Amino acid sequence: MDVPADAPPACPVCDHDYDSVSAHRSGVMVNLLDNERYRRVCFEPRPGGELWFFHHTHEQAGTD
Ligand SMILES: [Zn+2]
Numbered sequence: 001m002d003v004p005a006d007a008p009p010a011c012p013v014c015d016h017d018y019d020s021v022s023a024h025r026s027g028v029m030v031n032l033l034d035n036e037r038y039r040r041v042c043f044e045p046r047p048g049g050e051l052w053f054f055h056h057t058h059e060q061a062g063t064d
Contacts, residue, residue, distance in 0.1 A: 004052070011054040013042035016062060018054040025050055 007021045019038070023046070030041055030053075039061035042054040 007052070011042050011056070012044050013054065014040070014056075016056055017060045018042075019057050019060060020055045022053045022055070023050045024053060028053075 003021045004023055010016065011018045032038055032041065037057060038055050039058040040056040042056070044052045044054065046052055
């Protein structure tokens, strides 16, 4: 997955490490209920209208 060059070292929303960042400009569906790799996705609005998704694994989310 793409990580933008100016992505921060930690998630700006929850301050945890993340596995990847994806940038979106249109609608997207997120369903992590049965996702074995990722536990949480945080959303950060960016200047210019992009929405960055920070993907956290179960380990990074710290909920196990
Ligand atoms: Zn986060």
